[in-house]
Amino acid sequence: MSEPKTNPSGLIFFLQIFSISLIWIMVVSVITWILNLISLSRYLHDAQNATLIISLVVLPIFTLLAGILTYVFIGIRKARPHD
Amino acid sequence: MDALRKDPDYTLYRPILESDRRFYWAIGFLGAVVVWAIVMYIRQLVYGLGVTGLNRTVTWGFYIINFVFFIGVSHAGTLISAILRLSQAEWRRPITRMAEVITAIVLAIGGLHPIIDLGRPDRVLNVFFYGRLQSPLLWDVTAISLYFTASTVYLYVPLIPDIALLRDHTTKFKKLYTWLSWGYVGTERQKHVLERAMSILMVVVIPVAVSVHTVISYIFSMTLQSGWHSTIFGPYFVTGAIFSGTATLLVVMIFFRKFYHLENYLKEIHFQYLSVLLLVFALLWGYFTFSEFLTGIYGNEPMEMRVIQFKFSGAYAPFFWMMVLLNFVIPVIILAFKKLKKIPGILVASFSVIIGMWLERLIIIVPSLSNPRLPVVSEPYIPSLTEWSLFAGGVAAFCMMFLLFSKVFPLISIWEIKDGRAEGLEAVKERLESYLPDTDVAGEGA
Secondary structure (H helix, E strand, O other): OOOOOOOOOHHHHHHHHHHHHHHHHHHHHHHHHHHHHHHHHHHHOOOHHHHHHHHHHHHHHHHHHHHHHHHHHHHHHHOOOOO | OHHHHOOOOHHHHHHHHOOOHHHHHHHHHHHHHHHHHHHHHHHHHHHOHHHOOOOOOOOOOHHHHHHHHHHHHHHHHHHHHHHHHHOOOHHHOOOHHHHHHHHHHHHHHHHHHHHHOOOOHHHHHHHHHHOOOOOHHHHHHHHHHHHHHHHHHHHHHHHHHHHHHHHHHOOOOHHHHHHHHOOOOOOHHHHHHHHHHHHHHHHHHHHHHHHHHHHHHHHHHOOOOOOOOOOOHHHHHHHHHHHHHHHHHHHHHHHHHHHOOOOOOOOHHHHHHHHHHHHHHHHHHHHHHHHHHHHHHHHOOHHHHHHHHHHHOOOOHHHHHHHHHHHHHHHHHHHHOOOOOOHHHHHHHHHHHHHHHHHHHHHHHHHHHHOOOOOOOOOOOOOOHHHHHHHHHHHHHHHHHHHHHHHHOOOOOHHHHHHHHHHHHHHHHHHHHHHOOOOOHHHHHO
16 A cells, blocks of 8 residues: 555645635625624614624634634644655 | 455445445435425425415424424434543444434435425525524524534544545545545644544534524424423423434434444444433433423413313324324333343334424424414315425435445544554543542551
8 A cells, every 4th residue: 555645636735725715705604694684683673682692602603613624624734744 | 455455444444445236226216206306396386385285374384394303313413422422432433423424414404494395495595684683583594504514514523534544545536535634644743633623523512402402492482372382392302302313323323234234333232322312311201291281281271272182182182192102102111121122122212213203393383383373264284295205305315315425434433443442442441540549548548
């Protein structure tokens, strides 16, 4: 069995970068959506406190999950032995 | 490849490397059911919700029953896996991956059901543009998206070392494995990164999982509808979810043990331990169901009593008593007696719970809607072929996706099994020694 190649080709490297970007695009989309809901609730005077509390719970968890995944991806890549 | 055949864990690679005609037959059959369900859904899109059995008062039928049921089943996975990992239960090693896969797949399927329930699915965009967080329906959207993200990450991160093994030892899906393994080779630093990430994920995923099913219960309990407005719905739903999830996990384990010859990994003891959990949850479910009806009957509120009588002795009585039989009587009888608590008995008990829990969702949703507070005439709810087809499609999609997953990734975590063999015994011994009192303390103190 030959030694594993850990240095990815161009396409795979692109896909990996794309994966990280996708995660953060998702997080930014969720943040934008929630901000839209907050502004809507303010405009309509509709359960503003509840909206804020739910947002304060949800947004950090989404960001934390994306952060963990980014940490794993970058951490593994950085710690790999070079071919 | 020859070197891999000598690996003691070759059985775990076999489903990926070797083809089995039964696998393709199963995929073909399940695919046909899914295609049939898609055709029926397109028909529903064209003709509207009139093709379903939904009517003026029963506006939530099969689709919402399935939604609650599937989301419930998803609890087994991540929750059981996270708790077992967190408590360092060594017997978890061959179980966690299957549990995590169930969660991710079932959540994806369950999450689609409210959209299927919309006559105009394009209107789901209104949730994003004009949503109001005042509504428990929007809490559901938020909670389920969060849980789906968390459980997918939680499935993927412990999968990385196995993907790296597949990248290095197989020729199939090479590019996919290289992409997803991120250059993992198992250096100390890489292991540390994974362990750190997993320990954070374990802690995050448990409250997220518990909160999701509590939030699901809120779409019922936040209304003043008879039979729904109950303060114990949160824990009742969480209990039911873990109950149905554990049963599903047991069925999946028994099936794949047989299908992929995993008897050496999924041993009798694993089923014994999980069936104890199933028994505990059967008793808990019985307790919550009793409490739920006791408070309703004691209050004797006329509308509440009408719904309760509708369940106990009315049109839904056969389903109600069948639910009690399947969720409580059968599993408790089978699992309480050592003689019956063998794998075939556990399979019967698990199937019984899965069907019983689906009936429970039916019993919660339909009778309340059939007895509205307003004086309007209610029609009986009879699900149409469209609803039955989409239900079958959902179950088939779950089985098909699970089978496809098993063709690309190992269903049992190879690296965790290897780690268990290499370090598990020593780690357990060390842990045990740290729990037990020191033997020479008396001498020191004297």
